Amino acid sequence: MSATVATPLLQTVARKVPYFVPALVAVAVMLLLTASESETFLSGGWKLVLVYASPLVLLAMAQAPVVLSGGGGLDLSVGPTAGLVSVVIAAVLIPRDLSVAWLVIVVALLTGAAAGAVNATLVTLVRIPPIIATLATYLVFAGLATQVLGAPTGFLPEWMSWFTSVDGVLPNVLYVILGVGLVWLLLTRTAYWRNLLMVGSNDRAAYTAGVNVTAVRFLAYLLTGVMAGVAGLVLTAVLGGADATVGPTYTLQAIAAVALGGLSLAGGRGGLFGAAVGAVLLFLIQNYLTLTEASSFELQMAYGVVLIVAIVANGAWDRKRKAR
Amino acid sequence: MSTPPLEPAVVELAGITHRYGPTVALSDCRLSIAPGEVHGLVGENGSGKSTVVKLLSGIMRPTEGEVRVGGKAVDLRSPAAAQRHEIVTVFQETLVSDECSGLDNVFAGTDGIFRRARSGRAEREAAERVVASLGASPAILQSSPHHLSLAERQVLTLTRALVRPWKLLILDEATSALDLSTRDRLFAVLADHRREGRSVLFVSHRMDELEILIDRATVQRSGRTVGTVGKDEATPARLLSMMSGRSDAGEHHVRAGARSRQAADVVLRGVDLSLVAQAPAFDLDVRRGEILGIGGLDGQGGSHLVEVLAGVRPTASGRVEVDRDGSWTRVTGYRQAFRSGIAYVPGKRQEEGLFPSMTVGDNLSMATLPRHARAGLFRSSSVLTRVREEMTRLGVVPHDPSYPITGLSGGNAQKVLVGRWLAAEPDVLILNDPLRGVDLGTKRDFYALLRELTEAGTTVVMLSTEIEELLTCCDRVAVCQAERVFDVLEGEDLTYDAVLAAMFGRHVSDEQSSDEQSSDHDTHRKVTL
Numbered sequence: 001m002s003a004t005v006a007t008p009l010l011q012t013v014a015r016k017v018p019y020f021v022p023a024l025v026a027v028a029v030m031l032l033l034t035a036s037e038s039e040t041f042l043s044g045g046w047k048l049v050l051v052y053a054s055p056l057v058l059l060a061m062a063q064a065p066v067v068l069s070g071g072g073g074l075d076l077s078v079g080p081t082a083g084l085v086s087v088v089i090a091a092v093l094i095p096r097d098l099s100v101a102w103l104v105i106v107v108a109l110l111t112g113a114a115a116g117a118v119n120a121t122l123v124t125l126v127r128i129p130p131i132i133a134t135l136a137t138y139l140v141f142a143g144l145a146t147q148v149l150g151a152p153t154g155f156l157p158e159w160m161s162w163f164t165s166v167d168g169v170l171p172n173v174l175y176v177i178l179g180v181g182l183v184w185l186l187l188t189r190t191a192y193w194r195n196l197l198m199v200g201s202n203d204r205a206a207y208t209a210g211v212n213v214t215a216v217r218f219l220a221y222l223l224t225g226v227m228a229g230v231a232g233l234v235l236t237a238v239l240g241g242a243d244a245t246v247g248p249t250y251t252l253q254a255i256a257a258v259a260l261g262g263l264s265l266a267g268g269r270g271g272l273f274g275a276a277v278g279a280v281l282l283f284l285i286q287n288y289l290t291l292t293e294a295s296s297f298e299l300q301m302a303y304g305v306v307l308i309v310a311i312v313a314n315g316a317w318d319r320k321r322k323a324r
Numbered sequence: 325m326s327t328p329p330l331e332p333a334v335v336e337l338a339g340i341t342h343r344y345g346p347t348v349a350l351s352d353c354r355l356s357i358a359p360g361e362v363h364g365l366v367g368e369n370g371s372g373k374s375t376v377v378k379l380l381s382g383i384m385r386p387t388e389g390e391v392r393v394g395g396k397a398v399d400l401r402s403p404a405a406a407q408r409h410e411i412v413t414v415f416q417e418t419l420v421s422d423e424c425s426g427l428d429n430v431f432a433g434t435d436g437i438f439r440r441a442r443s444g445r446a447e448r449e450a451a452e453r454v455v456a457s458l459g460a461s462p463a464i465l466q467s468s469p470h471h472l473s474l475a476e477r478q479v480l481t482l483t484r485a486l487v488r489p490w491k492l493l494i495l496d497e498a499t500s501a502l503d504l505s506t507r508d509r510l511f512a513v514l515a516d517h518r519r520e521g522r523s524v525l526f527v528s529h530r531m532d533e534l535e536i537l538i539d540r541a542t543v544q545r546s547g548r549t550v551g552t553v554g555k556d557e558a559t560p561a562r563l564l565s566m567m568s569g570r571s572d573a574g575e576h577h578v579r580a581g582a583r584s585r586q587a588a589d590v591v592l593r594g595v596d597l598s599l600v601a602q603a604p605a606f607d608l609d610v611r612r613g614e615i616l617g618i619g620g621l622d623g624q625g626g627s628h629l630v631e632v633l634a635g636v637r638p639t640a641s642g643r644v645e646v647d648r649d650g651s652w653t654r655v656t657g658y659r660q661a662f663r664s665g666i667a668y669v670p671g672k673r674q675e676e677g678l679f680p681s682m683t684v685g686d687n688l689s690m691a692t693l694p695r696h697a698r699a700g701l702f703r704s705s706s707v708l709t710r711v712r713e714e715m716t717r718l719g720v721v722p723h724d725p726s727y728p729i730t731g732l733s734g735g736n737a738q739k740v741l742v743g744r745w746l747a748a749e750p751d752v753l754i755l756n757d758p759l760r761g762v763d764l765g766t767k768r769d770f771y772a773l774l775r776e777l778t779e780a781g782t783t784v785v786m787l788s789t790e791i792e793e794l795l796t797c798c799d800r801v802a803v804c805q806a807e808r809v810f811d812v813l814e815g816e817d818l819t820y821d822a823v824l825a826a827m828f829g830r831h832v833s834d835e836q837s838s839d840e841q842s843s844d845h846d847t848h849r850k851v852t853l
Contacts, residue, residue: 015470190438191436191437191438191441192437192438194424194428194431194432194435195432195435195437197424197428198421198423198424198428198429198432198433201421201422202419202420202421202422205419205420205421205429205432206432207402207403208381208403208413208415208419209403209419209429209433210403210404210432210433210434211404211432211433212404212437215437216437219437268421268423269423321470322422322470322471
């Protein structure tokens with residue numbers, strides 16, 4: 001009963017090829033372009049590029065669970081959450097000599113989790129539309145960070161330079177990204193993964209099948225918060241300190257990255273890997289334009305154009321895939 | 325009238341009342357399902373049967389009364405809770421996710437948030453058994469369901485129900501998505517389950533299916549339980565008469581003032597029309613100056629039909645044509661239909677019709693503003709004069725163009741909505757269930773208004789879910805069933821019972837003969853239960 005007639009090639013490709021492949025191909029192209037523009041890129045420059053890209057990569061990954069959870073799921077506050085975490089580290093913990101690695105890491109994760117729990121409560125229990133709820137928390141977290149830390153500061157404990165080191169075969173920050181990916185991979189082996197996709201793609205079907213839609217979505221916001229906490233930790237290390245104004249600038253880029261990575265903004269399709277690939281792609285485009293001495297205005301316009309192209313292509317891809 | 329069950333009930337509704345705001349959807353409902361029986365639940369639109377299904381499947385909780393499972397009062401606060409009490413439901417809409425595999429669709433909801441209840445292998449084996457018993461290919465479990473047919477998708481939701489432990493299976497018009505062979509396989513499977521003491525609550529508008537399958541049937545009318553009858557009594561004629569509340573099933577009810585129209589004078593027609601993919605094609609003529617009613621149970625194509633006639637919705641196949649000065653013009657879209665003299669008044673007036681932040685006058689003049697413009701600028705005095713005339717004609721209360729539209733009663737708001745399109749002086753006025761939730765007095769005014777319009781030469785096509793309304797208001801009634809026009813009734817044949825029977829896919833003449841020879845006319849294969 002399913003398509004027995006010869007299906008058009010494009011449709012077959014769209015059905016068989018995983019959602020993140022187009023973004024991956026684009027990354028390969030950008031790598032070639034970058035390598036042709038910069039001689040040092042292949043011989044180690046890429047490690048530094050990855051270090052600078054890592055906060056964005058982690059924030060795009062953080063964005064993924066809520067986007068996947070559907071129902072207009074989105075977290076505008078991931079940037080300010082990461083910013084708040086870095087402010088808590090640099091302006092609360094370090095001045096009090098509470099800079100032991102485990103403590104800083106635990107506090108970063110907990111701060112992120114707390115922010116995520118606030119969003120989760122507003123969206124799933126108070127039932128405010130995600131874009132409004134997280135816009136409100138965006139403003140609150142950003143304001144709170146500025147309140148705690150008026151001017152940028154730059155004293156970090158020695159151990160935090162581990163994150164930015166590129167002395168090894170691979171840059172250390174890659175291990176952080178892979179670590180987050182590994183935890184997620186384990187999670188996708190549990191029932192949570194199918195609960196999340198079911199809720200994200202058809203919440204009525206999920207609800208009537210007996211899935212606890214509220215709990216699944218609540219957890220998605222919580223996970224997003226925790227990952228934003230990890231991103232905040234890395235951001236602190238990359239900045240070499242804390243600056244309350246930096247975090248918020250990441251939010252829109254993270255959302256753009258998620259769209260670039262092939263996730264459906266309507267929910268239910270995609271994963272963390274695609275989000276990370278999308279972020280790398282976005283950063284490579286930015287990096288390439290900087291190499292070719294484009295102005296910051298041109299850079300912004302390029303972001304916009306790339307985003308529109310990505311979303312249109314995403315939609316076309318999806319229609320091909322779903323055509324009967 | 326009611327047959328007491330022999331054993332204690334598996335599931336029982338005891339004096340259930342359910343209200344949505346001021347509307348009483350279900351009033352003192354009593355329903356008792358015995359172990360091992362297939363219990364039919366029938367009634368027309370608004371009879372409360374879908375409320376019963378929602379209460380039993382945990383989608384809603386009753387305002388008053390008790391749901392009892394195995395004699396004990398239970399709180400079915402969510403679909404998950406209903407499933408814990410071993411009540412599973414398959415709905416008419418095929419509720420599957422396109423992003424998960426068929427297997428995940430089947431077992432989603434059986435797990436905890438993280439913990440999986442079964443291994444992948446156990447899941448596959450259990451699901452494959454059920455899928456095979458329904459005569460479908462196990463391949464539907466592997467891929468995601470994008471490209472599956474409607475029937476295959478419904479097999480997935482049936483499998484979802486049947487792999488769970490269950491005592492009561494609710495089939496809420498679930499068979500309408502199935503093809504005949506799958507449906508018969510399902511009935512055979514249910515027969516086996518029945519022997520093991522499991523029960524089925526079977527909601528269907530198909531009298532033939534009810535006849536084959538049920539042991540007893542409960543009839544709902546206007547939110548009330550009319551009664552429960554045993555298999556011998558549950559003939560289509562008896563059920564239809566219980567639904568309609570008339571003791572005499574043969575009663576003819578000719579509407580006063582019905583005028584028959586020349587069949588030749590057709591103003592709008594559907595040729596080889598098919599409303600949705602794979603639905604049977606039919607022809608429909610709308611005669612000049614008549615009020616043609618469109619009837620049918622919710623979700624049986626009535627709403628699709630008016631949308632197709634108005635050009636709002638594309639046809640699956642076939643065409644709609646309108647008479648333009650003697651030649652047939654094909655209706656290709658909404659704006660083109662409007663230019664060809666067809667005005668469409670959408671159903672849900674809050675969402676699709678009114679501009680809630682604007683005044684009565686603004687709402688009324690919305691469609692015809694360009695006519696009051698000179699060099700692209702509106703002359704507000706001209707608009708206002710026209711609006712006042714129109715409000716007088718329609719009898720809108722209060723008679724104040726600057727009144728906010730949200731301050732009007734439902735009936736008056738509907739008049740404004742109709743008036744907006746009347747101002748464009750259409751040849752054909754198509755109304756999508758205009759009087760849902762409007763009080764009786766306003767309804768009468770509205771019928772008179774429609775009658776006046778037709779006398780002035782306008783043709784009216786009106787969808788209504790209420791049979792009484794169709795009888796009171798229309799010259800002819802086209803009844804939709806299974807996404808097609810099942811029957812067009814007029815003159816002496818236009819009776820309450822004929823419309824009701826057609827809604828359930830029957831002709832009144834069938835019922836009379838079926839009383840004598842009970843099941844000979846049934847063309848479908850019977851399954852012995």
